Amino acid sequence: MISERTRLAVLEEEFLPVRAKILEIAASLDRIQRAEGEGSRDPNWLQIQSALETLLEDQAGRAERVQMLFSRPYNDQWRETHKHSTS
Amino acid sequence: MYYIDPHIHMVSRTTDDYETLAKMGCVVVSEPAFWAGYDRGSVDGFRDYFEQLTTFESRRAQSYGIRHYTWLCINAKEAENVSLSREVIAMIPEFLDRPGVLGIGEIGLNKNTKNEATVFLEHLDLAAKTDEQILIHTPHLEDKYQGTRMILDMLNDDRRIDPTRTLVDHVEEHTVRHVLDSGFWAGMTLYPVSKCTPARAADIVEMCGPERLLVNSAGDWGPSKPTAVPDFILEMRRRGHSESLIRRVVYENPLQFFQQSRGFDFEPPEASGATAATAI
Numbered sequence: 404m405i406s407e408r409t410r411l412a413v414l415e416e417e418f419l420p421v422r423a424k425i426l427e428i429a430a431s432l433d434r435i436q437r438a439e440g441e442g443s444r445d446p447n448w449l450q451i452q453s454a455l456e457t458l459l460e461d462q463a464g465r466a467e468r469v470q471m472l473f474s475r476p477y478n479d480q481w482r483e484t485h486k487h488s489t490s
Numbered sequence: 491m492y493y494i495d496p497h498i499h500m501v502s503r504t505t506d507d508y509e510t511l512a513k514m515g516c517v518v519v520s521e522p523a524f525w526a527g528y529d530r531g532s533v534d535g536f537r538d539y540f541e542q543l544t545t546f547e548s549r550r551a552q553s554y555g556i557r558h559y560t561w562l563c564i565n566a567k568e569a570e571n572v573s574l575s576r577e578v579i580a581m582i583p584e585f586l587d588r589p590g591v592l593g594i595g596e597i598g599l600n601k602n603t604k605n606e607a608t609v610f611l612e613h614l615d616l617a618a619k620t621d622e623q624i625l626i627h628t629p630h631l632e633d634k635y636q637g638t639r640m641i642l643d644m645l646n647d648d649r650r651i652d653p654t655r656t657l658v659d660h661v662e663e664h665t666v667r668h669v670l671d672s673g674f675w676a677g678m679t680l681y682p683v684s685k686c687t688p689a690r691a692a693d694i695v696e697m698c699g700p701e702r703l704l705v706n707s708a709g710d711w712g713p714s715k716p717t718a719v720p721d722f723i724l725e726m727r728r729r730g731h732s733e734s735l736i737r738r739v740v741y742e743n744p745l746q747f748f749q750q751s752r753g754f755d756f757e758p759p760e761a762s763g764a765t766a767a768t769a770i
Contacts, residue, residue, distance in 0.1 A: 406696050408730060466690065470664035474635035481640055485604040 428455075491733065492759055493740040494518040495719050496747070497596070497625070497659055497677060497706035500547055500558065501539075507709070507716045512554040514720045518756055519551060520748065522561040522596035522625050527711055529568050533577040536564060537584075544588040557756050559748065561595030561625045562586070569600075569609035579612055586620055592751040593617065595625025596659060599637040602629060611644060618650035623751045628660045630684055638665040642672050655750050657704070660685055666694055670702055675747050679708040680718035688718065688725040695726070700738045704747070 406413075432451075435442065442448055454469050478484065495511070498519050511519070521543060523536075530536060543560040551558035562585055564578040585591060597613040599606045617624045626645075629637035641658065645651050653673035661669050661676045662685065669676040678691040686694070691705050709716035719740055726736045748754040 406729060406731075466693070467663040470662055471635065473632055474664060475632050477636050477639045479639075479643075481602075481636070481643075485607060 491515055491723060491737060491740070492517045493719050493723065494520070494744040494748075495707055495709075495716075496520045496657070496704050496744040497522060497679065497708050498716060499524055499708070499710040500551065501542060502711035503709055503716055505550060508551055508554040508556060511716060512556055514717055516556055516719070517759055518557045518559065518744070518748075520559040520561065520592060520625075520744075521547065522627075523563050523565065524596060524627075524710065525565045525567040529571070530574075533574065533581055536578045537581060540582075540585045544585055544590060548590050557590075559590045559592045559751075559754065559756075561593050562591060563594050563597045563613055564609065565596065566598050566600035566606050566610070566627060566629075569606045570603065572605050572608060575609040576612065579609075579616055582616060583620060586622065587753075589753065589755070591753045592748060593623030593625060593655075593753075594620075595623075595657075596627040597624065598627035598659075599629050599641060600627075600633075602633055602637045602640055607640065607644065610641070614644065614648055614651060618648065623747075624651070624656045626656065626658045628658060628665065630660075634660070634662065635664055638668060642668060642674075645674070646672060657747060659706070660708075661694075662686055663690070663694065666698055666703075670698060675702045675704065675743075677704045677706055679706055680715070680722060681708065682713050682715060688722040691722055692725045692729060692731075695731075695735075695739060696729075700735060700743065702743065703739055704744050705739060 435448070450472060454472050457465055457468050457472060492515050495516055495518070498521060500508070500519055500521050523539065523543065526539070530539070540562055543562070547560070548558040562582050564575045569575050582594070594613055594617040597610055599610060614624070616622070626641060628634055628641060638658070638661070645653070645656065657675040657677055658669045659677035660679045666676050678694060679685040680688055680691060685708070695703060705719055705722050707716050707718035708714060709718070715721070723736055723740060745758070748756070
């Protein structure tokens, strides 16, 4: 629906905030890499890499896809799993 | 513009917050029962909490011209203690006819465990038997998607549950359509770090439309902003959206949802002859 603003108008509004957020992410990644020790195989690091790749996809719905990337998948057999769990 | 915050934990906020909310045009708050930051040890702890929600808190709000309503339950974080949960669920009917009680909430899931699901279902049964409306908490972060889908499965399994009298809260981009497509109301919670931001909530309104969508601050004892709904209003205005669209999401939608509760006796300011607030 309903946003009557042009793409260029939105881009102009969003440019500086997006620039600032990208710099924050860049600095965070640098901070992680400057720290000592291993971490390049850590699941959280790999998730971040996948999320960054998602941002570069040329298709709307990035926010939803990033959300799904950071989500446990839905198990439609959850009732069976709970029936046998002891929690 | 008058607005309603349909989910805010005022017991955790100061009286100064009530004053700020009133200045910003807030006319109604609704407060679901939630986790105190520690697990309560007995049913009497909950009885005292419900007493506070249904008496003192409504008086504190009223002194700033704000109507305070509430929802009762034992929350998902404490649902691992099933025997205590059952004692609380059995005690809740003592309070259901108190003024200002809108229904059962915020029930739901936290870590999507078997005990949480058991207690959620027993709350649903109570709501169905007492004809109460329902307000539902969905889990955080990586557990939200699975937990929301489980909650919808359980709601859809029970034919006594009326989707038009049930609000599923804390929706985000990956869960909002599942909730709306099943016919339920959906709440977007505006939090500084987790959940939604005012800009992303405005995006969701643009993508999904305003029908059955609410926004709330869920202000509580953690990092949260009780004035987050006015932030959303400003974001919508900044994008050029009409006052009628904004008013629908922040005022008319919660009003329509709450009016289905027998405990909702709010008289809209326009009906009482007051002029519209212009604070924001």
